[in-house]
Amino acid sequence: MVDLLSLLEEAGDKPLSGAVIGRRLGLTRAAVHKRIARLRAQGHLIEGAPRIGYLLKRHSDRPSSGDYKPGWGRPFHYFETIPSTQDAAKLAAAQGTPEGALFIAERQTAGRGRLGRRWDSPAGGLWYSLLLRPNLAPSAAPGLALAAALDWARLLEKRGLPARVKWPNDVWIGRRKLGGILTEMSSEADRVQWVVLGIGVNVNNPVPKGLLTPGVSLKGAKGKNWSRADLLSEWMARFAETYAGYLKGGFPTIRKEFERLSLLRGRDARFELEGRGVLGRVLGVDAEGRLRIRSGGREQTISVGDVRPA
Numbered sequence: 492m493v494d495l496l497s498l499l500e501e502a503g504d505k506p507l508s509g510a511v512i513g514r515r516l517g518l519t520r521a522a523v524h525k526r527i528a529r530l531r532a533q534g535h536l537i538e539g540a541p542r543i544g545y546l547l548k549r550h551s552d553r554p555s556s557g558d559y560k561p562g563w564g565r566p567f568h569y570f571e572t573i574p575s576t577q578d579a580a581k582l583a584a585a586q587g588t589p590e591g592a593l594f595i596a597e598r599q600t601a602g603r604g605r606l607g608r609r610w611d612s613p614a615g616g617l618w619y620s621l622l623l624r625p626n627l628a629p630s631a632a633p634g635l636a637l638a639a640a641l642d643w644a645r646l647l648e649k650r651g652l653p654a655r656v657k658w659p660n661d662v663w664i665g666r667r668k669l670g671g672i673l674t675e676m677s678s679e680a681d682r683v684q685w686v687v688l689g690i691g692v693n694v695n696n697p698v699p700k701g702l703l704t705p706g707v708s709l710k711g712a713k714g715k716n717w718s719r720a721d722l723l724s725e726w727m728a729r730f731a732e733t734y735a736g737y738l739k740g741g742f743p744t745i746r747k748e749f750e751r752l753s754l755l756r757g758r759d760a761r762f763e764l765e766g767r768g769v770l771g772r773v774l775g776v777d778a779e780g781r782l783r784i785r786s787g788g789r790e791q792t793i794s795v796g797d798v799r800p801a
C-alpha cells in the first residue's frame with residue numbers, strides 16, 4: 492500500500508487535502524492529521540493550509556520509497572524500530588518477495604554483524620537490508636558484499652572522503668571502521684535462491700566507544716550532518732549497475748577497483764588461518780575475490796575470516 496509520504500511526493504507541487512489523502516489511504520481526517528504530525532516530527536517540511544491541503548516542501552534526510560530507479564527499493568519497508576532489518580528481509584525472501592526489496596530501520600534493537608557480533612544501530616545511521624535473487628553459483632555470492640562495500644567507498648571518494656574497502660566487506664576511513672556488510676543467503680547445490688545484503692553505515696549517529704574495532708561516522712569524519720536519503724539513493728543507483736555487471740562477468744568486473752581502493756593491499760596484516768593468528772603481507776585479491784597474502788615465505792589465499800591491519 493502507498494504510504495503518506497509517497498502520496499505527497501507523487502503530488503509534487505499540488506497540495507493534497509486531508510479528505511483526498513484520507514480516501515486514498517483509508518484513514519479518517521483525524522488519522523491523517525496525526526500522520527502528518529508524525530512526518531513533521533521526523534523532520535519533513537510539510538506546509539498545510541486550511542481548505543487547500545498539505546504540500547511536501549522538503550524531505551528530512553530519511554530515505555523514502557520514491558528515491559530509487561524502477562525495480563529497486565520496492566517493496567520499500569521502513570521501520571522506526573525493529574530488532575534487525577536482516578530478519579525482516581530473510582522472512583520476506585522465504586515468502587517469495589521479489590528482488591530489489593529494501594528494508595530499512597531508523598534504529599535496530601538486535602542488529603548483528605559478521606561472526607555473530609553485535610551491531611549497534613542507534614538513530615541517525617543507515618541500517619538496511621537489500622534482497623537479491625542473483626542467478627549465480629553459491630560460491631560467487633560472497634563477492635556481492637565486496638561489490639557493495641566497494642560502491643560505498645567509491646561514492647564517498649567522490650564526495651572527498653578517503654574511504655577504503657577492507658577485505659572482506661568493511662568500509663574504513665583511516666584506521667577506523669565506518670560500516671560493514673553482512674551477507675546471508677539460501678541456495679540449492681548449484682544456484683543461489685536469495686541473498687540478503689545487510690548493510691550498516693555510521694552516518695550522523697553516535698559511534699559507541701570501546702569497540703573491538705574503533706568506529707567512525709561520516710559526521711565524525713567531516714564534522715557535518717549528511718543526508719542519508721541522498722547517500723542511499725546514490726548507493727542504490729551505483730550498486731544496480733555494479734550488480735548487473737557482476738551477474739554477467741563475476742568478480743573480475745570489480746577486481747581492479749577493489750584493489751585500487753583496498754585498505755590493506757601492500758600492507759602487513761594479522762589473519763586467522765586454520766584457527767591460528769598469523770602475520771603476513773596482503774598482496775591483493777584473486778579473480779574470485781579471495782584475499783592473496785604472503786606469510787612465512789608462502790603465498791596463500793583466504794576465503795573467510797578476519798583480517799586487521801598490523
Ligand code: BTN
Pocket residue numbers: 574575576577599601602603604605606608610612617618619620661670671672673689690691692
Ligand atoms: C559487520 O561489519 O560485521 C556487518 C554489519 C552489518 C550491519 C547491518 S545493519 C542492517 C542489517 N541488519 C542487521 O542486523 N545487520 C545488518
